[in-house]
Amino acid sequence: MDFGLSRQQEMLKQAARQFAETRVGPRVREADEGGDFPFDLVQQMGQMGFIGLVNSREYGGSAMGHLARIIVIEEMARVYPSLGFFFQAGNLLMYALENFGNEEQKGRCLPALCKGTKVSAFAVTEQSGGSDPSAMMTMASRNQTGYVVNGRKTYITNADVADLLGFVARSEGGFSAFFVEKGTPGFEVTRREPRAGFRCIPVNELSFTDCHVPPANLIGQEGRGMAAALPTISAIGRTGAAGVALGATQGAYEGALKFCRERVLYGKPISDLQALQFMLVEMNTDIEAARWIAYRPAVLLDQGKTVKDLGVEIARAKLLTVDVALRHCLKAQQAMGAYGQSPEYRVEMYLRAMLELLTAGGTQEIMKVVIGRAITG
Ligand SMILES: Cc1cc2nc3c(=O)[nH]c(=O)nc-3n(C[C@H](O)[C@H](O)[C@H](O)COP(=O)(O)OP(=O)(O)OC[C@H]3O[C@@H](n4cnc5c(N)ncnc54)[C@H](O)[C@@H]3O)c2cc1C
Structure with a gap:
């Protein structure tokens, strides 16, 4: 395609x-x-x-x-x-x-x-719940020289390795978006979350303790931080999750297809068994559908549509591609029998990784909330 x-x-x-x-x-x-x-x-x-x-x-x-x-x-x-x-x-x-x-x-x-000589991260989620960012407690209080930030963020990708960290905090007039450089006094990465999925990409907890952030590091207007963060999460985080899900499903499918062509049972490749052929056909067809739905919001963004106009398209793309990925990365393992579990064949890696996409970029339920609101008016 x-x-x-x-x-x-x-x-x-x-x-x-x-x-x-x-x-x-x-x-x-x-x-x-x-x-x-x-x-x-x-x-x-x-x-x-x-x-x-x-x-x-x-x-x-x-x-x-x-x-x-x-x-x-x-x-x-x-x-x-x-x-x-x-x-x-x-x-x-x-x-x-x-x-x-x-x-x-x-x-x-x-x-x-x-x-790529520097790496960045972006922190919204707190222990109070990622699905409800308005409950966040991190506070940026104004003083004569800028802002003093106190609070904690959790499940932040790349924080451990980032030279620059963007974040959202409560402030005068609502929420504001800022960034800090690595090594800024009072900003500390406090924990790396143990995970089985995207293993080489750190996901961290971090804290701000009387951390001074200069006004030059305020992104956009004070009090308009969510107006910057939410479109960013949609246009980049959710579309990105859809792209990862699509690519991973393609990788798992190709791994299973190769295996089924090479594995011989009853004197023939198992790809001749209709049950396995049907599995491969379902993967092949759903990947094609997932590709269209993942590409569509990207094409529309490139054509000049706004992120706000595309909230539903983007949520659909994340919802469907991750759903397809979970079903088919599991099927790919199933089609390979015991070899599906072996790291040597790599296919097991795809399913492990896809479990993280249930949540990263917004949960599948939140995608349904976005679509549900639009279709029920
Ligand atoms: C690998 C990974 C990387 C991440 N990277 C980042 C990052 O870089 N930056 C960042 O800010 N965050 C990041 N996150 C956090 C992620 O955005 C949150 O985990 C996510 O928004 C969900 O928040 P939560 O885990 O607190 O679950 P909660 O919000 O507590 O949700 C718990 C359950 O309730 C359900 N639920 C919540 N509200 C509703 C509703 N209205 N209707 C129906 N069901 C609902 C959820 O779907 C979920 O099943 C990352 C998470 C993961 C797993």
Whole structure:
């Protein structure tokens, strides 16, 4: 399926596929078992131009757009879902600064983030519940020189390795969005969550204790932080989750298909057994449907539709692709018998990773809440 990809997008897809297969593929087991963040691969992805696809040229991006970004995420996740997930969170602050930051902030932060020489994270969730960000307790109080921030955030992707952390806090007039640099006194990453899914991408708890944030690090207007954070989570976090789910399902399907063609039982490849053929057919068909629904909001964003207009399309894309991924990554394992459990065949990795997408970027139930509100009026 080409979805009418332009020549430039087609070339990007080929470059991403080649990078994923030749540079990422040989590293998957080591990265997944070791759990270390692959700084060198991120830098190489930056050099290849894969990270700043939705950022403007003026600030180090390529402005190739949202569909280009989804294509790259899909290709990375097909080989190694964790590397696709890097983009899901790693592009959040980049988008928030590009769309809501001022020129000074963009010039200061974006070129290194696009190049992959710096990494960012974006923190909204607190223990009070990610689905209800209005319950957050982190507080930014104004003083003569800026803001004093106190509070904690939890389940924040990349925080441990980030040079820049965007976050939302309560403030005068509502909520405000800010960013801090690594090493700012009073800002500390306090815990790495133990997880089985995207193992080489850290997810952390962090705290602010009388942390001084200068006014120059306020993103957008004071009191309008949610107006920056919510579209960012939708346009980048949810679309990114859909891209990761799509690529991972494709990877699991290809692994199962290869295995079924090679595995011989009763004197024939098991791909000749109709029960297994039907499994493969269902995967193949649902992946195609998932690809259309994942690409659609990206295409519409590239055509100039606003994130607000596309909330339902984006929620549908996340809901359906993650649902397809969970069903079919499990089926791929099932089709391989005992070998489906073996890390040597890699297929088990896809299902482990997909479990995290039930929640990351907003839960499946929250996607249904968004769609439900729209269809019931
Ligand atoms: C791998 C991973 C990475 C993450 N990275 C980030 C990050 O980088 N930055 C960040 O800010 N956050 C991040 N998160 C947090 C994520 O956004 C939250 O986990 C998510 O929003 C859900 O919040 P919660 O876990 O507190 O669950 P809760 O909000 O407590 O929800 C608990 C249950 O209640 C259900 N529920 C809640 N409200 C409703 C409703 N109205 N109707 C029906 N059911 C409902 C939920 O679906 C869920 O099943 C990450 C999470 C994971 C797992």
